[in-house]
Structures are given as C-alpha cells and as structure tokens.
Amino acid sequence: MKYDTPKTKAMQKFLLREAPGRVTGLSIEPDGVFIYTDSRKWCDDSGAGTFREDSETAAIKKFYERVQSAIPDPF
Secondary structure (H helix, E strand, O other), rough: OEEEEOOHHHHHHHHHHHHHOOEEEEEEEEOEEEEEEOOEEEOOOOOOOOEEEOOOOHHHHHHHOOEEEOEEEEO
C-alpha cells in the first residue's frame, strides 16, 4: 500500500511507531485523512480496516480509540 507524505510531526511519529506493523497505508485527500490496516489482522469494532477523519491528528486519535485485533482470542 502507499503512504502519502505526512504534514504533521504527530503523523510522522505515528507512522514510525505503527508502519509497517498495524498500519499498511496512509492517504491524505481533500475530503479527509485515511489510515489503512490489513483488516484481517487489525480492524475497528465493525471489522473495517479504514480509519478516516478530517485531520491527521484526529485520524490518529480515532485509530487508537477503535483499533483492535481481528484475530479471535483462542481462550
């Protein structure tokens, strides 16, 4: 997946910490910032692997609030 160039230091630090682990892509578009995961491994509570908000910092916040393992706990 592709990574757009982050505009904030917060997103730069976030990508250093999370990519290429949980985060597989970043897209910065006129209609929002999209953080992508491999939804087979990491998703939100509805199984989606896309976290979208209007700004980079809001997208990071949403990611940390909602990301969870998609692999069920065997116990």
